[in-house]
Amino acid sequence: MEPRFERERERESQRDRARELQKATMERERGQLQHSLELELMLRLLLASWLVGLAASAVTTPTAKWQTLSGKAPRVVARGGFSGIVPDSSQLAYELAMSSSVKDVILYCNLQMTKDGIGMCQYDTILDNSTDIQSYYPKGQKSYTLNGEQVRGYFSVDFTSEQLFNVSLVQNVFSRPSIFDGAFPLYMLEDLLSLKPPGLWINVESNTFFKQHKQDVTPYIIEGASIIKANYISSPEIGFLKSLNGKLGKAKTKFVLKFLSQDSIEPTIGKSYSTILQDLKSIKAYASGILVPKDYIWPVNKGYLESSTSLVKEAHALGLEVFTSGFGNDLQMSYNFSYDPTAEYLKFVDNANFSVDGVLTDFPITASESIACLAHTQGNRKQAKALVISHNGASGIYPGSTDLAYQQAVSDGTDVIDCSVQMSKDGVAFCLDSIDLTGGTNAVTAFMDRSKAVPEIQQDAGVFSFDLSWTEIQSLKPQMQNPGAKSNLLRNPAANNQGKLMTLSQFLDFAKNSSASGILINIENAPYLASKKGLDIVKSVSDALTNASFDKQTEKQVFIQSDDTAVLSTFKTNTSYKRVLMIKETVSSIPVPSVTEIKQYADAVSINRFSVTKRTGFFLSGFTDVAKTLKKANLTLFIHVLRNEFIAIPYDYFSDPIVEIDTYINPLEADGIVTEFPSTASRYLRSPCVNPKANLEYTIVPSTPGQLVQAAGPGALPPAEAPAPILDPADVVDPPLPPVVAVADQSPEAPGPATTTPAKSGQPANVAGVLLSLMMVVFSFVQLRG
Numbered sequence: 001m002e003p004r005f006e007r008e009r010e011r012e013s014q015r016d017r018a019r020e021l022q023k024a025t026m027e028r029e030r031g032q033l034q035h036s037l038e039l040e041l042m043l044r045l046l047l048a049s050w051l052v053g054l055a056a057s058a059v060t061t062p063t064a065k066w067q068t069l070s071g072k073a074p075r076v077v078a079r080g081g082f083s084g085i086v087p088d089s090s091q092l093a094y095e096l097a098m099s100s101s102v103k104d105v106i107l108y109c110n111l112q113m114t115k116d117g118i119g120m121c122q123y124d125t126i127l128d129n130s131t132d133i134q135s136y137y138p139k140g141q142k143s144y145t146l147n148g149e150q151v152r153g154y155f156s157v158d159f160t161s162e163q164l165f166n167v168s169l170v171q172n173v174f175s176r177p178s179i180f181d182g183a184f185p186l187y188m189l190e191d192l193l194s195l196k197p198p199g200l201w202i203n204v205e206s207n208t209f210f211k212q213h214k215q216d217v218t219p220y221i222i223e224g225a226s227i228i229k230a231n232y233i234s235s236p237e238i239g240f241l242k243s244l245n246g247k248l249g250k251a252k253t254k255f256v257l258k259f260l261s262q263d264s265i266e267p268t269i270g271k272s273y274s275t276i277l278q279d280l281k282s283i284k285a286y287a288s289g290i291l292v293p294k295d296y297i298w299p300v301n302k303g304y305l306e307s308s309t310s311l312v313k314e315a316h317a318l319g320l321e322v323f324t325s326g327f328g329n330d331l332q333m334s335y336n337f338s339y340d341p342t343a344e345y346l347k348f349v350d351n352a353n354f355s356v357d358g359v360l361t362d363f364p365i366t367a368s369e370s371i372a373c374l375a376h377t378q379g380n381r382k383q384a385k386a387l388v389i390s391h392n393g394a395s396g397i398y399p400g401s402t403d404l405a406y407q408q409a410v411s412d413g414t415d416v417i418d419c420s421v422q423m424s425k426d427g428v429a430f431c432l433d434s435i436d437l438t439g440g441t442n443a444v445t446a447f448m449d450r451s452k453a454v455p456e457i458q459q460d461a462g463v464f465s466f467d468l469s470w471t472e473i474q475s476l477k478p479q480m481q482n483p484g485a486k487s488n489l490l491r492n493p494a495a496n497n498q499g500k501l502m503t504l505s506q507f508l509d510f511a512k513n514s515s516a517s518g519i520l521i522n523i524e525n526a527p528y529l530a531s532k533k534g535l536d537i538v539k540s541v542s543d544a545l546t547n548a549s550f551d552k553q554t555e556k557q558v559f560i561q562s563d564d565t566a567v568l569s570t571f572k573t574n575t576s577y578k579r580v581l582m583i584k585e586t587v588s589s590i591p592v593p594s595v596t597e598i599k600q601y602a603d604a605v606s607i608n609r610f611s612v613t614k615r616t617g618f619f620l621s622g623f624t625d626v627a628k629t630l631k632k633a634n635l636t637l638f639i640h641v642l643r644n645e646f647i648a649i650p651y652d653y654f655s656d657p658i659v660e661i662d663t664y665i666n667p668l669e670a671d672g673i674v675t676e677f678p679s680t681a682s683r684y685l686r687s688p689c690v691n692p693k694a695n696l697e698y699t700i701v702p703s704t705p706g707q708l709v710q711a712a713g714p715g716a717l718p719p720a721e722a723p724a725p726i727l728d729p730a731d732v733v734d735p736p737l738p739p740v741v742a743v744a745d746q747s748p749e750a751p752g753p754a755t756t757t758p759a760k761s762g763q764p765a766n767v768a769g770v771l772l773s774l775m776m777v778v779f780s781f782v783q784l785r786g
Contacts, residue, residue, distance in 0.1 A: 391641045
């Protein structure tokens with residue numbers, strides 16, 4: 001009656017035995033006894049961790065009004081399961097998607113057919129990049145015409161399901177973890193059905209190809225309709241969708257036309273997709289919706305969004321649902337989103353004009369939190385006490401420490417704006433991340449003759465603020481920080497050179513009249529400036545605060561931060577100031593005697609984010625006791641510095657800055673997050689999901705560092721890193737500040753700055769080659785900074 005599915009049932013026991021044999025073989029080859037069982041166990045524990053956090057609470061999510069066709073929340077469609085972490089279309093990818101996403105998540109199966117007519121879920125028609133098939137069939141490649149092009153590779157239609165038993169899945173995106181490669185077999189459609197997914201989406205990319213190889217998908221779908229019960233079936237081929245229309249019996253399956261690039265040709269009618277797009281009304285005859293790439297809705301030009309198209313509104317007016325594809329936390333996105341994937345989702349589901357009906361994503365956890373937690377919260381007040389602290393203002397959007405960076409930080413909901421104080425040669429205190437001007441400005445080209453090495457400050461040569469007058473510094477052009485430049489992850493290039501540096505007094509005046517609830521003044525290099533340059537940075541800061549009446553007011557909290565306990569001691573007499581000890585270095589532990597010393601000088605500690613977790617390569621292996629120790633001592637805990645770029649976020653946080661922030665604020669109880677993208681942290685803190693005890697259908701649950709590492713086999717990970725040093729008491733206390741010594745000016749002023757501007761790094765500049773020609777320096781910075 002349903003012959004193909006009857007055949008699959010008959011082979012089920014054979015497949016089970018074959019898979020057990022495959023597991024045993026893999027274990028012997030890798031020398032990992034019971035590795036597969038341990039892997040599944042650990043990942044299942046990871047799945048279970050997301051189910052925590054749903055305890056009863058008075059906090060509930062208000063009913064939101066959506067601009068979808070149905071008026072309900074957009075659907076989350078998990079492409080190949082949680083394919084951003086686990087190999088695409090594996091059992092654990094699908095299970096992880098179900099456990100970490102909204103309860104009505106739809107699992108997406110890209111259907112392929114085997115030589116013996118069995119349907120399986122697989123990333124692509126070609127098996128080369130997503131499986132290890134080549135190691136089993138080194139001579140199995142063939143050349144076929146696919147979508148009008150000659151393609152060579154391994155195709156599912158050349159192998160029976162039994163021949164594919166020994167083939168395992170591998171991660172097909174280079175930037176994603178490979179530790180699970182070879183751990184999971186190919187996944188058949190019937191296997192996916194056994195998981196009883198909340199929703200099922202089947203995509204058939206090229207039935208024309210399968211028909212050429214006598215594996216027409218149409219009868220396969222029709223014969224198994226009562227078993228498959230797919231919510232959605234999509235295809236780029238209009239002919240295939242028409243072949244199913246009205247033939248699935250009582251199944252309530254919706255058909256969706258999948259659009260490829262606009263200049264691609266639809267194979268069954270021979271028209272470009274851009275032409276088909278002009279006649280949306282005709283689609284209603286064979287489909288109830290469309291699936292389009294993101295740029296069909298929000299076009300991107302040179303990395304920036306253009307105005308949205310009218311596609312969603314036009315489709316909705318015709319009764320067509322609109323789904324959009326191409327979402328991934330580690331995929332290229334518009335500069336407008338500042339590498340925050342939740343900002344991208346919200347642009348499609350929570351804007352003033354429209355909402356798509358669903359998103360197709362490799363990271364369903366991020367799509368789920370965007371829709372269930374972050375949408376419709378723009379006007380919300382903060383739901384937690386943790387502070388959002390800027391790092392050089394919103395330095396991920398504008399050049400750091402400029403007026404524009406600070407204005408953006410305040411606009412983004414920053415609680416505490418920061419100023420790292422530097423001193424000019426003529427004693428003007430101003431805000432900039434580093435005493436070396438080459439990091440945040442074009443000083444390396446403008447004042448190349450002032451470059452020198454100062455071992456007391458840094459190993460590399462630089463152009464230092466104490467060698468330039470404030471007038472000279474004002475003539476410099478600010479530069480964007482680009483810590484991800486080597487991975488081509490640039491920050492807002494259009495903002496390069498924009499904004500002006502601010503004196504400390506200007507910063508304080510701005511802060512006083514802003515909505516920020518506090519300021520953080522960071523002081524470094526005080527001993528060197530006093531003893532070598534005759535500059536009293538501590539007095540300059542103290543006087544500026546007094547002149548701006550911050551020493552007496554109570555409306556705004558003042559934090560004085562330094563890595564030098566002697567500096568913090570000088571501010572002890574003013575009890576309205578909170579003193580923060582900055583620990584830049586990564587430490588693995590802070591013993592009680594060290595904590596006792598810290599409390600003599602500081603009310604709070606700002607620690608490196610990698611001091612609260614243990615690392616193995618780009619994975620986390622657990623929490624350290626650093627955060628717990630500091631909180632137990634009643635010290636305020638700040639964690640620095642957070643960035644949105646996925647390359648800065650360990651895999652355990654799923655390339656999701658929101659999950660990282662949630663992990664610091666909830667289990668680690670951080671009192672403040674220091675970030676270059678305050679809008680991301682602010683958006684999270686406005687969400688009801690920030691409360692782990694909220695009575696919500698879905699909530700953000702923090703990562704549990706170590707579970708991914710424990711799930712991997714011994715040979716799958718890089719060697720464990722040596723433990724970071726322990727913070728000894730002797731490392732806490734610094735010598736008293738030296739007296740300020742008058743130093744004669746020995747450096748004449750240089751000519752005004754040149755106009756050439758190199759890219760900027762977030763770290764002290766490496767200008768060891770500044771004595772080379774100017775052109776060589778400029779090119780080296782453009783290519784190597786970050």
